[in-house]
Amino acid sequence: MAYRVLGRAGPAQPRRARRLLFAFTLSLSCTYLCYSLLCCCDDLGQSRLLGAPRCLRGPGAGGQKLLQESRPCDPSGPTPGEPGAPSAPAAGAPSPRLAGANHSGSPKLGTKRLPQALIVGVKKGGTRAVLEFIRVHPDVRALGTEPHFFDRNYGRGLDWYRSLMPRTLESQITLEKTPSYFVTQEAPRRIFNMSRDTKLIVVVRNPVTRAISDYTQTLSKKPDIPTFEGLSFRNRTLGLVDVSWNAIRIGMYALHLESWLRYFPLAQIHFVSGERLITDPAGEMGRVQDFLGIKRLITDKHFYFNKTKGFPCLKKTESSLLPRCLGKSKGRTHVQIDPEVIDQLREFYRPYNIKFYETVGQDFRWE
Numbered sequence: 001m002a003y004r005v006l007g008r009a010g011p012a013q014p015r016r017a018r019r020l021l022f023a024f025t026l027s028l029s030c031t032y033l034c035y036s037l038l039c040c041c042d043d044l045g046q047s048r049l050l051g052a053p054r055c056l057r058g059p060g061a062g063g064q065k066l067l068q069e070s071r072p073c074d075p076s077g078p079t080p081g082e083p084g085a086p087s088a089p090a091a092g093a094p095s096p097r098l099a100g101a102n103h104s105g106s107p108k109l110g111t112k113r114l115p116q117a118l119i120v121g122v123k124k125g126g127t128r129a130v131l132e133f134i135r136v137h138p139d140v141r142a143l144g145t146e147p148h149f150f151d152r153n154y155g156r157g158l159d160w161y162r163s164l165m166p167r168t169l170e171s172q173i174t175l176e177k178t179p180s181y182f183v184t185q186e187a188p189r190r191i192f193n194m195s196r197d198t199k200l201i202v203v204v205r206n207p208v209t210r211a212i213s214d215y216t217q218t219l220s221k222k223p224d225i226p227t228f229e230g231l232s233f234r235n236r237t238l239g240l241v242d243v244s245w246n247a248i249r250i251g252m253y254a255l256h257l258e259s260w261l262r263y264f265p266l267a268q269i270h271f272v273s274g275e276r277l278i279t280d281p282a283g284e285m286g287r288v289q290d291f292l293g294i295k296r297l298i299t300d301k302h303f304y305f306n307k308t309k310g311f312p313c314l315k316k317t318e319s320s321l322l323p324r325c326l327g328k329s330k331g332r333t334h335v336q337i338d339p340e341v342i343d344q345l346r347e348f349y350r351p352y353n354i355k356f357y358e359t360v361g362q363d364f365r366w367e
């Protein structure tokens with residue numbers, strides 16, 4: 001039986017087998033072709049449609065030339081955080097990538113240069129806000145941390161200082177901020193010796209509010225310190241203010257300014273009003289850009305007033321939907337101070353303020 005069936009199928013078998021083989025080969029080829037096309041499309045799709053960055057996955061992914069041309073992959077993605085990064089880190093610590101910081105392409109692009117501009121003060125004046133606002137400008141690259149070179153780390157030398165700086169292109173300005181420079185006796189001479197052309201920015205604020213802000217910060221770290229009143233006066237009944245207390249001394253702006261004017265002409269020092277920086281950040285930043293000789297690119301479109309925080313927050317780009325506010329340590333609720341103490345301190349500062357207004361030719365309206 002079987003033989004008969006086979007026997008009947010006999011003459012057609014080679015043709016059918018050939019057809020089957022042909023169909024099988026054809027379907028195999030088609031499958032392979034589709035598979036190859038799909039894989040290829042997927043690659044293109046990822047890099048073109050998703051805009052995946054050209055980056056290196058690790059050592060060995062390319063030669064030295066490739067390393068310079070491609071950006072290293074950042075496995076963590078964009079760094080979350082706020083512009084108000086902690087100040088006064090260990091000198092030499094790498095600058096954290098802060099929101100608002102501009103990126104000039106490859107980190108290897110450009111040269112590390114000594115700063116051409118410095119925010120030299122004053123502590124609690126609003127220096128972090130100015131730094132974070134100005135570094136959005138494409139012509140400015142700033143060190144995110146405070147290097148304290150001209151006060152604490154001068155002995156390390158200029159090469160060390162330069163090594164901390166971000167790389168800049170020829171057209172970009174290198175900037176750093178260390179608010180304690182303003183009250184450091186040696187700072188003006190040391191900065192002058194680095195470069196007599198250094199542009200100096202000082203953010204000033206009502207010295208009474210500044211002192212309370214300074215005290216509030218210290219209290220947050222050392223809750224056992226004496227009261228503000230106790231530290232402010234040598235004899236409160238006699239109205240004798242303790243000028244040896246740093247929180248008081250820093251606010252005697254006219255005194256500190258004298259040391260700077262021995263080395264730098266007034267035109268080389270720009271004063272930012274800490275008060276206007278909050279009420280009109282775009283106006284203040286406009287003047288900072290003029291002073292630095294760069295185009296006014298940071299405008300009112302970069303700011304959004306956050307009512308809950310009570311401060312302007314920064315939009316990295318004009319169209320950015322997510323404004324970033326400075327950190328929790330910026331814009332703290334101040335310790336309540338007896339209004340009489342405030343009046344006494346206002347009286348104490350009055351002559352220093354008036355002298356300061358006369359010297360700089362601007363009335364900051366702190367009275």
Ligand SMILES: Nc1ncnc2c1ncn2[C@@H]1O[C@H](COP(=O)(O)OS(=O)(=O)O)[C@@H](OP(=O)(O)O)[C@H]1O
Pocket residue numbers: 087122123124125126127128129179213214274277278311312313325326329330331332
């Ligand atoms: N936009 C914005 N957001 C938050 N805070 C702002 C802003 N602009 C100015 N300020 C004021 O900056 C004060 C802190 O000053 P500094 O950054 O110079 O402080 S520090 O010396 O670096 O510690 C900080 O002082 P306090 O209010 O006492 O915390 C703020 O009043």
